[in-house]
Amino acid sequence: MQQLGSALHSRGKLLTAAVVSEGYYVDGVPTAVFGSVDWLNIMAYDGGSPHANYDWSIASINRWKSRGLPAAKAVLGVPFYSRPGYYTYSALVGMDPANANRDCTTVSGAQQCYNGVPTVKRKTQWAMANAGGMMNWELPQDTTGSTSLVSAIYDTVTGGGTPPPSGRTGPITGIGGACVDVAAASTANGTAIQLYGCNGTAAQSWTVAGDGTLRALGKCLDVTSAGTANGTAIQLWDCNGTGAQVWQTQSNGTLRNPASGRCLDATGNSSANGTRLQIWDCFGGANQVWRLPA
Template identity: 40%
Template sequence: MACGGAPDAQTAEELLGEAEGGALATRVVGYFPTWAGDVNAIQYDKLTHINYAFALPTAQGGITGVSSGDARLRSLVQAAHARGVKVLIAVGGWNDGNDSAFEQMAANAGARTTFVNNMVAFVNAAGLDGVDLDWEYPEPGASAQNFAALARELGAAMRSRGKLLTAAVVANGYYGDGIPTSSFADLDFLNIMAYDGGHPHSTYDYAVQSLNYWVGRGLPRSKAVLGVPFYGRSPSSYVAYSQLVAWDAQAPYKDNVGDVYYNGIATIQAKARLGLQQGGGVMIWELTQDTQGATSLLNAIAQVLQTSGGGTAYRLVNKLTGKCVDIDGPSGADGAVIHQWACHTGTSQQWVMEPTDSGYVRFVSRYSGKVLDVSEVSTADGARLHQWGWVGGANQQFRAVSLGNGFHRIEARHSGKVLDVANCWSSGDGTAVQQWVWSNNDCQQFRLEAL
């Protein structure tokens, strides 16, 4: 503490200490299309892998759409490798729903061998790091068996040369079952296309369901890379995120502009945390639809991965009761009540502190991706704490003030009031956490216990 003064408000950096690394902690895979974008405009420092999309297979095992000598591809590989970023060639894509070339090629052993040999030659000639197999979509049954044969043979050819084989897959359901579990061992990771599902088309809940589907089928979490969209959808159109920002300056801070639904910064960051903590990273379709600077979604992802230090989290342990700040339920919903509960190892009691500015942080739940929030932006004593999606409000920002005894008071930015266990004498599980004017009571003091 400062001599003769008030306790010091510690910065987030001081609280997090050396545990917070600056490097990306997990995969960030970005698709870069053959038909759009500037190689020199890519934010390479925020990516680990780039998939150049798309080459196309032929029924006989050939490759069309792009050549290994393509000058733009060569430029991409040179720029990416100079920054330690891997580049793969993505083969397939939507192609107007016509996957007949994949079907015919994969069903024929000779054509599969030709395709594998052509892919090896392409990867070697272009100096690539591997292949992303984007067959949209093998169906359960014979088609799935042919996919398995193709993945097994192409995977063996890539691995023997120190290269990667990945695959883009649907979020869940019937076509998901077209990827047999036997192929999981042949693929380095799966890029899960958790978008284009319903309206709104790519919610946080849909992302959770998608990860649960693949992990539930036996895919290792380290191979489950969560896909996020850099575009919006209405019932009749697709709109790039950059276009939405051009239409509406507030677009980065919400998830729809009119009937076009997309993922703004808060949702993208919640999904990035989910991909980091429950999967093997984040995948993006696609990089040219982003903006630059403060509104960039790729920048928002990088902020999460850098400030979370690979998942460093804290429990907030109350001095009076010895219990932990916890989400009721636990629930992933906006408005879920924050209460105290006996401390345990569950993620509903784990909070990542992410700096905002001026020494304030947001407390982000590792369970839900949502933040501590003072209900109704109230400044009154007794206003309850709940969780809510990040909107940047002062009622979602706090600073931890050291009391010099191993505990902190946690002040809300908008009110100056502190987290407080309701009634101040209750030690029961389920007692609500509220805000109250600071009175130096033990029920207002919390230990930040690093996990």
């Protein structure tokens, strides 16, 4: 594997491997391999009761990580078929469209278990925060349209969320219960957006607008210069209808800016007064979870 990795990497190619999720063959892979591969596709299926359930699958990835596999190289595999009968997901949905939102169904008197859309989305959310990606077995077993499992993964990764429910006004709280605050209550373009102890002032009163913007003091929460890089600061700016001012709620409590693909983040995982807000890769940590006005 080391020789193969060196040869492939020198040619601009990747070295990956599909590996089992549990049992002897996990420990049988030398940890020295981890440095040679770009990632391992962990086949977190064909096990667990019911088949490939959420907890069992996550435990499978964590076992590899506990041996020293970096999270960024641990790719979570999901099944597009059932056990024990090996019915394809597309066949199961064809029998009953409601099966797309289930993990088990009865076929010819026998229970068949698989992963439906909600579980695949939940696994994807976990993988975004704790692993290096997603893979599946196998594409021809998927459906198309709204029941597609590949689409469920894609929508989760790309933040297929929605604008927060509009019309609510009040504080937005984050890590440590601190409030999202306009520094010094200034209305000047470019004013820093920070965390500060909640004090009930207008500088901490945010309105959730129907266009996906978050507004205070007559202006919008804005990504500076429409930046997309990690660490780009958040500021107050005239509302202008650009993607730099749109925020989407995610199921894990994060606020994602779809234009950058990154989430509203409290710098340094801090809740101290004056902590600047920024955008950062979405991972669902405490410094990226926000509670919108009630």
